[in-house]
Amino acid sequence: MTIKDTPEEWEIRDSATPFTGNKTSVRTDDVVMPDGSVARRDYQVHPGSVAVLALDEEDRVLLISQYRHPVRHKLWEIPAGLLDVPGENPLHAAQRELYEEAHVKAEDWRVLADVYTSPGGCDEAVRIFLARDVSEAEGERFVTEHEETDMEYARVPVDELVRLVLAGDLHNNCLVVGVLALAAARAGDGLESLRPADAPWPARPFTS
Structure with missing residues (x-):
């Protein structure tokens, strides 16, 4: 037995989208189960996200504290954001988010981990990058709004x-996956063994 996630898609008898929001939607699929029965599955359709664990020369991680209304908490996080354009290169999106949320740039990029955040109820896929050799970005700061004004x-x-x-x-x-993946990589084959920043990502394919 090979321990590796594999693509698979069961038959869908019917599908509907009862809600469409600004960035995400809710889909209802009637899925044929292995025993021949049909079960209804509701889930959030998500464009995908990127996150950046930015590590400075003093071995510190850049964190952002932001209010998250669904869980009624102000959470410490790493910079992250949506893949706004279908097929967008995730590295470019990560560089944009690091600039917009923290006004920081980085010269060395690697892939730390690819995860599905909540595969039982959402199809969101996230690529978490490790960014090193970080410094202050040039130019004006990005204008924040809504929750971001209180970061x-x-x-x-x-x-x-x-x-x-x-x-x-x-x-x-x-943050949890990124930090623990970083610690595991250091304890294992080292950070230079991490995948390159342009490594394939089947969950959200990109071309360049």
């Missing part, structure tokens, strides 16, 4: 973040 910033050592994750003090999935 706070911090730079926290990697070891401290691992401790906070395991203590149950941090909950954002991209």
